[in-house]
Amino acid sequence: MTSQSSHKAMLWIVAAGFFMQTLDTTIVNTALPAMARSLNETPLDMKPVVVAYTLTMAMLTPASGWLADRFGTRRVYFAAILVFVLGSLFCAGAQSLDQLVIARVIQGIGGSMLLPIGRLAVLRSVSGEQYIAALAFVSVAGQVGPIFGPVLGGWIVQTVAWHWIFLINVPVGAIGLLAVLRYLPDNTVGRAPPFDFIGCGLLSLCMVAFSLALDTPHEASHAAWSGSLFALSLLSALLYIPHARRRREPLFRLALFREPNFSIGLAGNLVCRIGSGAVPFLMPLLMQLQLGYTPLHSGLMLLPAALAGVVAKRWIVPLVKRYGYDNFLLVNTVLVGGSIASFAAISPGWPLALSIAQLALFGATNSMQFAAMNSVTLKGLSVEDAGSGNSLFSMVQMLAIGLGVTIGGGLVSLFTAQLGVAGTAYRLAFFSVGTITLLSAVVFRRLDVGQLDKGRSVAGVASR
Structure with a gap:
């Protein structure tokens, strides 16, 4: 096999791993009511199923680079896929909520290494002029996972059983294991620095x-x-x-926080992403439990948000160039928070077209928000701190998703206990997490605009 063919095979392996990781972040959301019925739990009590996965990835992501240096990218990536597949099997065989949460932790251990190790393998194997194109190819898989996750989860639950949302990882993972052994270079650095x-x-x-x-x-x-x-x-x-x-x-040098925009960007990301993390969890529950939608219907309803997010990514560069990061983030944060709060109006009899428009607005503005927030957080870091800062930033991203699920579900439980009406509780919860997102606009107003202007071109906007 030629060198070019080997590179293509490696990129497909990394992209498939990234796809599995992102798919399992979203595919369970539309399946939660069915999983709850099967395990004799209430749907809101299923929060740990999502949180355990994202929190495990947040905790273990910083160790991925050291593991690759210590044991080689091929061995670690093989182990990551193997652990992920085993975790998926354990998830499918879980007979209680506790067993399912433990299985999701195992899945998260494998998932935490799929993207970082895959990205590192690409970095060490692809030449500089091809690296950006290679990462762009891999990032497409990360966009496809959230698009098809809710729809695929809803379809599987409705036509087969919720267990199969995890079992589909087994054949994909088995093929991946064989491909890793054949195509992925080892890239062992030698002696790794102390972790x-x-x-x-x-x-x-x-x-x-x-x-x-x-x-x-x-x-x-x-x-x-x-x-x-x-x-x-x-x-x-x-x-x-x-x-x-x-x-x-x-693990993270304190000098990272001397870069003011990095600290502000981390704080703003954490606050803003709470609302964004709550929506994929709460929306399927609202649609299935309050509006009477089927799992597939609720999954399809989330498709406009995902597609609008992909389309809107191309708008971010010209908008930021024209209005600047500070003005863009102020306006766009208001749009994101407002769109989340507007979901409080969705109730039985609410026009379908209006619901789709609300979800599309959220998807578009949320996608641009992620890109802009990522860029302002990382662009001022020195070359020495870039890798460490990106690792910490990834931790915060995954933490925020879990916090969004915890806070969003907790608010629904709290309002239901106080009011006794679940429909009203969901509306108040959406309004509350939308307001939390709006508060991040105050954080972003503290950005050092002059420092941003000295940074790299906005064309280097980071991905999710």
Whole structure:
């Protein structure tokens, strides 16, 4: 096989892994009501099924580069696919919610390495002039997964059973394992730098404790437990600071946060993505439980948002060039938050065409928001800090998705308990998470516009 053919095969392997990772982030959303009925749980109690997967990926993403350096990209990528497939099998065979959550953690362990290791394999094997085109090819898989995930999940649940949304990963993964052994280069660096296990543990503890604190029931009897978890989360974050100062090669250098736009971008991303993370979880539940839609119908209703997001990506560069990052983010954040809040109006009898228009507006503005937020967060970093900053940024992205699910589902539970009417609870929850998204506009107003103008061209806008 020629070198060019080997490169194409490698790109297809990486793209397939990225597709599986993104597909399983969204495919379960339309299946949650059916899964809840099968496991004798309420649909809102299925939040950990989504959160466990995203939170596991957030915790383990920083270790992927070190593992590749230590054991070689081919071995680690093979192990990632194998663990992901095993996790999928365990998910399909789960007989209780606890078993399913544990299986999703296993799936997340494999999923956390698929994109970073795949991207690293491309970086080390493809020449500089072909690297951008190669990454663009791989990124298409990341866009296709969220587009077809809800629809495929709804169709599988409606025609077969929810277990098959995980079993479809098995044949794809089996082919991937064989392809990795044949086509993926090993690229072993040799001796890897020491990994900061303590730093990774502290930040992981911070994320897990914070997520559990938000997911604690709202009864007064649980207030002390929730407060203790918040305190543990804060303490672990504070302990990381002296640890990073003492360690020669910490997980994330504190110098990262001396770049003001990086810190502001991280905070803005976290706040803004809470609303964006809540919508894919809440919308299928609203449609199936309150509007009477079938799983497939609810999945198809999310298709306009995904397609509009793909189309809108081409608008971001000319819009930012014309109006600047600060003005663009201010207006677009209002549009994203407003579109999420507008979902509060969706109820039985609401015009279908208007619902589609609302979802398309959300998809378009949300896609542009991600691209702009990613760019302002990362573009000011030095070459030395770019890799570390991107890794931390990826952690925040995955954390925000989990927080969106936790907060969105928690608000529905809280409002239902207080009002006794689930339909009204969903409307108030959408309005609330939309308002949270709007608050990120205040964060983005603190961006250093002058520093942004000195950065790289907007043509380098990052992907999701």
